[in-house]
Amino acid sequence: MTLKTDTRSPTAARSLSPAGRRIIAIALGAAVVAIAAQVSVPLPFSPVPMTLSPLAVLLVGGLLGAREGAAAVVAYVLAGAAGLPVYAGGAAGAAALIGATGGYLLAFPVAAGVVGWVAKDRGWAGAFLGALAGIVIIHAGGLAQLTLLTGDLSTSLRLGTLPFLPGDVVKLAVATIGIATLGPSIRSRV
Secondary structure, three states: OOOOOOOOOOOHHHHOOHHHHHHHHHHHHHHHHHHHHOOEEOOOOOOOOEEOHHHHHHHHHHHHOHHHHHHHHHHHHHHHHOOOOOOHHHOOOHHHHHOOOHHHHHHHHHHHHHHHHHHOOOHHHHHHHHHHHHHHHHHHHHHHHHHHHHOOHHHHHHHHOHHHHHHHHHHHHHHHHHHHHHHHHHHHHO
């Protein structure tokens, strides 16, 4: 009688329970957004800096899926609100949520969830449409809050939307490629 044994050694990811893998994925997703927010370029004409955090939000949502992607970004927002310096340029505190960038921050979890939901198992078209919907949601949240603060929609567009559109086209392209090529394999492991 011969016993067959599996000579492959289990990877750390395979040895974790599904819940453990989800928790790690959510924590890593939150960390990715926090790191991306540190790439921040202040604009002299706007209270909103240019950052890589919207790209990270799109990727986290598209790669982890709707539920885990949104949870990761909620964890990021809560970490910043609790005082960890994870917002753009190291900003922190709950006051950031009612300031000029608060609308973007509050829209991030919704955007991540929508990207994950739209992109799931829909190939390149789903990746593009999900990322596009995510960018629109992020700008809608930011624009809404800026309009509340400035009292003027055209000023809010000039300060918080129009200067960011060229960069958003690049972020949209990068997110689409990342989600379409890496999303299925990453989501299957989460």
